[in-house]
Amino acid sequence: MDVIKVGIIGCGVISQTYIRDIRELYQESGGVRLELAACGDVDMEKAQECAEKYHIPEYGLPEALLKKEDLQILINLTPPRFHFELNKQILEAGKHLFCEKPFALTTEQAAELKALAEKKNLKIGSAPDTFLGAGLSRSRYLLDMGVIGKPLYVTANMMSYGVETWHPSPAQFYRSSAGPLYDMGPYYLTALAVMLGPVESIQAVSGTGFSERMAYCGSSEGKAFPVETPTYYAALLRMKNGVLVNLTVSFDIWKSGLPFMEIYGQEGTLCVPDPNMSEGMPVWNRKEDILNKVLPPEHTMPSVSMPTEEMLKEYYPSTDEYTRGSGVLDLAYAIVSREENRAGAKLAVHVTEAINGIMQAARSGEIYHMRTECSRPAPLKKGLQPGKIA
Numbered sequence: 001m002d003v004i005k006v007g008i009i010g011c012g013v014i015s016q017t018y019i020r021d022i023r024e025l026y027q028e029s030g031g032v033r034l035e036l037a038a039c040g041d042v043d044m045e046k047a048q049e050c051a052e053k054y055h056i057p058e059y060g061l062p063e064a065l066l067k068k069e070d071l072q073i074l075i076n077l078t079p080p081r082f083h084f085e086l087n088k089q090i091l092e093a094g095k096h097l098f099c100e101k102p103f104a105l106t107t108e109q110a111a112e113l114k115a116l117a118e119k120k121n122l123k124i125g126s127a128p129d130t131f132l133g134a135g136l137s138r139s140r141y142l143l144d145m146g147v148i149g150k151p152l153y154v155t156a157n158m159m160s161y162g163v164e165t166w167h168p169s170p171a172q173f174y175r176s177s178a179g180p181l182y183d184m185g186p187y188y189l190t191a192l193a194v195m196l197g198p199v200e201s202i203q204a205v206s207g208t209g210f211s212e213r214m215a216y217c218g219s220s221e222g223k224a225f226p227v228e229t230p231t232y233y234a235a236l237l238r239m240k241n242g243v244l245v246n247l248t249v250s251f252d253i254w255k256s257g258l259p260f261m262e263i264y265g266q267e268g269t270l271c272v273p274d275p276n277m278s279e280g281m282p283v284w285n286r287k288e289d290i291l292n293k294v295l296p297p298e299h300t301m302p303s304v305s306m307p308t309e310e311m312l313k314e315y316y317p318s319t320d321e322y323t324r325g326s327g328v329l330d331l332a333y334a335i336v337s338r339e340e341n342r343a344g345a346k347l348a349v350h351v352t353e354a355i356n357g358i359m360q361a362a363r364s365g366e367i368y369h370m371r372t373e374c375s376r377p378a379p380l381k382k383g384l385q386p387g388k389i390a
């Protein structure tokens with residue numbers, strides 16, 4: 001068994017999910033095992049509290065973790081505005097990097113990180129890795145086996161009322177270099193690239209529904225804070241394979257009945273579960289379901305044999321709905337096997353460019369033409385146990 005020692009930098013809200021899932025679900029696969037050896041934070045009290053609560057052997061300031069020779073992967077779980085600088089420091093320190101989303105704020109930053117990793121012969125992994133979960137794996141399997149025929153169009157909708165009812169520091173999500181597109185866009189854009197391949201061009205509009213918002217929990221509860229970023233984006237994407245996507249990402253919506261993602265094909269419709277979650281069962285309908293209601297009996301179409309829900313659960317077993325860390329195990333496996341990791345640098349750079357492309361198209365009113373590409377990552381093998389990636 002190859003043991004890869006891992007350190008976490010940023011002991012905030014999501015670190016707890018990472019620690020739980022790396023220990024309980026995504027700890028070991030294909031002869032590679034993750035060992036959570038250290039945690040760090042600019043706030044030493046937080047680092048200490050995290051180490052004590054989760055029995056992590058060492059803790060310290062980020063600089064101390066960067067210098068620890070035994071750590072091979074550092075996971076960056078700091079707020080987005082610190083990602084680029086810390087990612088750079090992690091790579092410069094000779095560590096493989098796994099970063100929470102967004103990987104970087106600009107396309108140039110993302111490309112610089114990828115080039116630096118290549119120069120230093122290091123690997124990059126980045127969230128979202130939820131496409132390795134059962135919900136999106138089952139959806140991808142159905143799409144690739146032709147359940148809806150040739151895909152034509154997609155509607156994807158991240159409609160939410162924001163983070164201020166649950167996140168203890170919500171103001172950071174509404175700063176000028178933040179907003180729903182950086183925060184939630186990566187889940188949808190990654191899912192689209194994984195299922196359909198790269199984005200080719202983008203048109204978009206944006207809006208800001210509220211100039212001020214209110215914190216409903218945490219230390220700033222009851223306090224208003226300003227909104228410095230668009231909180232509604234409506235984008236039209238043309239994928240390189242010709243599929244047209246209607247994507248909406250917003251923190252301004254109290255309630256919506258729109259699906260997270262529906263893919264419309266020549267032979268049917270596939271409704272994809274929430275790209276932010278690891279678990280979920282896709283729902284699909286075939287053209288025969290519609291046509292056989294109107295066709296005369298002698299012309300009814302034979303129904304096409306499709307996998308049942310039970311089969312899909314066997315192929316891609318269920319986990320908890322909300323998990324994090326599969327991409328870290330995927331990265332560790334890639335380091336040892338010298339294969340390409342699925343939630344890797346090319347995908348992260350392409351998604352970062354798509355986010356920036358949507359912003360630029362909304363600002364300029366012009367079509368944004370993508371410069372980067374990515375290939376679809378290899379799907380998970382059918383029939384692996386929950387939490388296994390190889």
Ligand SMILES: NC(=O)c1ccc[n+]([C@@H]2O[C@H](COP(=O)([O-])OP(=O)(O)OC[C@H]3O[C@@H](n4cnc5c(N)ncnc54)[C@H](O)[C@@H]3O)[C@@H](O)[C@H]2O)c1
Nearest residue numbers: 010011012013014041042043062077078079080082100101
């Ligand atoms: N909260 C969630 O549910 C959630 C879910 C998925 C992804 N994420 C992503 O995870 C990241 C962290 O989110 P969070 O909600 O845990 O944030 P958070 O604000 O709860 O915690 C961030 C932690 O990072 C520390 N920190 C800040 N700057 C630092 C630096 N330069 N070096 C080291 N530590 C530093 C802070 O002290 C804090 O403890 C973000 O990229 C976010 O988009 C969060």
